[in-house]
Amino acid sequence: MQFQNTRSFARKLDKNDKLSKYKKQFHFPKVNNKKVIYFTGNSLGLQPKTSQAFVNEVMEDWKNLGVEGHFYGEKPWWDYHERLAKPLAKVVGAKPEEVTVMNTLTVNLHLLMVSFYTPTKKKYKILCEEKAFPSDQYMLASQVRFHGFNPAEAIVEVKKREGEHFWRTEDILSKIDEIGDELALVLIGGVNYYNGQVFDMEAITKAGQSKGANVGWDLAHAVGNITLELNKWNVDFAAWCSYKYMNSGPGNVSGIYINEKYLGKKDIPRFEGWWGHSKERRFLMEHDFQPMTNAEAWHLSNPSILSLAPYLASLQMFEEVGMDVLTEKSKMLTSYLEFILNQVDKEVDATFEIITPGDRGCQLSVFLHGKGRSIFDYLMKNGVIIDWREPNVIRLAPVPFYCSFEDMYEFGQILKKGMTGQDKT
Template structure:
């Protein structure tokens, strides 16, 4: 399609958009009395209007049933987390038995590493990407130290080539092969949080298995954003937060994937608690742990029902729409945003360097833009004008036009605000 940088063209794209009606199902903050242009669904998704209803249901049940809500609420609490399994399985490409919801993301990665980072005398190294999200860096380093190893020796970082913004798949595969039988675990973010690069998870997983390592994925920026086939790719484990593209609310519950080949095992290393115990015998208070026959065996404590309610509300919409439709719009709206950026770049004689890969197979919702010659002053201007975006040092803004609630007209209007901000600065400078 030949794009045009005009409001009329953007409005026409919105009319053709099969998902346009979902925009009204979300609540937008306002700046100066107008709904914002929201580009930070990669940090915190907007609130679904239905979330309040789901939370109110729990509050009502708590008020009217108290402890009996565990069994007699319409959505009983004792098996509340089970309502996620089938819907989440469709989002991440798994079997319902392989997914569960519990805790928060880094907590779950720590718990999963109990099962999947089991260093031995020779096989003790972890491969991750250079400058992973800080929480992953802290988590991996602390796990290595806990097992008595020096992070400088046990952690192997895959690096970008000098002068390049993104990782090359051949470099990742070569590093896995080089570490070889010293590699205990490959643990990478499925989508790089800084550049928005999507990794070839299938190929990397296969390479890790070929050297005898476990392979896990932090899917914080991938779940609800990219096509995932965790079962088909034979991934060992994965975890993701729910508050970014999945719109569950700040700091909310995490999802987990544990490959079915690790189910029904009593001897697998695992930190255990009563919510992972055989559901039918959970309230018999038996002294010996009997694991659930699925990913729920990794559950530890009672499900946080109030926190999970908004997640269930959002997940209902994912199930209605389906990932293929979301990805179709994602590709189109990101391509239009990319076009707008290049057009404004020409008009203001500035230089925007999009450091996210051009190849559609290597990117998803996010475009990371290096603002050469601009600075935080421009970011502040955008925020004041109701463009909610994200600043990352040294000079990058991350733009994530989430397909559920961002419009093509948003992309056009953003371009006009960006253009005005740069021209105003140039006028003052002159």
């Protein structure tokens, strides 16, 4: 399609957009008494208007039923989490029994490491990307130390090539071959938080497993953003947060994926708790642990229902739309934003550098040579909510559920005024 940098063209795209109606189903912050252009769904998604009703329902059951809400509520708390498995499985390309929701992201990664990082004296190394998200770095280092190894020796980082802003798949595969039989685990962010790059999860998973290593993925920036086929790719395990592209609320509950080949096993290393015990026998208070035959075997305590409620509200929207439609719009919207940025660059000689490669979801990371932080501040004051990352990068995530093509055009106009020193009118 031949894009145009005009409001009429953007409105034409919006008119033909299958998802345009969903923008009205979200609450937007306001700046200068006007709804913002929201580009930070890769950090915290907007609140769906249906979320409040789901939370209120739980509060009403608690008020009116007390402890009996566990079994007699509108949506009984006893099995509330089970309602999320089927729609979530569709989002991540899994079977319903392979997914569940519990805890928060780094907590779940630690729990999954118990099962999937079992190092030996020879086979102990972990492969990850250079400058992984800090919480992942801390988690990996602490796990390695816990097992008596030195992180400097046990953790191998794949670096970007000199002068490049992205990783090359061939370099990752080459590093896997280089580590060879010493490789115990591959754990990478499926979509990099900084530059928005989507890794070739299928190829990397196959390569890591060919060396006898387990392969897992931190999907915080991938779930609800890109097409995932975790079961088809034979991924061993994965975890993600729900508050970015999945719009479940700040710091909300995490999801996990456990490949079906590990389900129903009693002898797998695992930290265990009573909510992972057989559902039918849970209240018999038995001495010996009988694991659930699905991913729920990794549960410890009963889940937080007030956290699950807004997640369920959001998942119903994903169920209505489907990932194919979301990703179709995402690609078009992100491409139009890229076009707008390039047009502004030409008009004002802004020297932007888009560091996000072609393998991407709905994020563009833009290196601002020159004005940098002053442009970020200008955009924020003028109703464009974006994210700043050192040393001089803004992250823009045009989420297809609630961003429009006219938003992209309007952003370009505001950005151009900021670059030329004009005040916003």
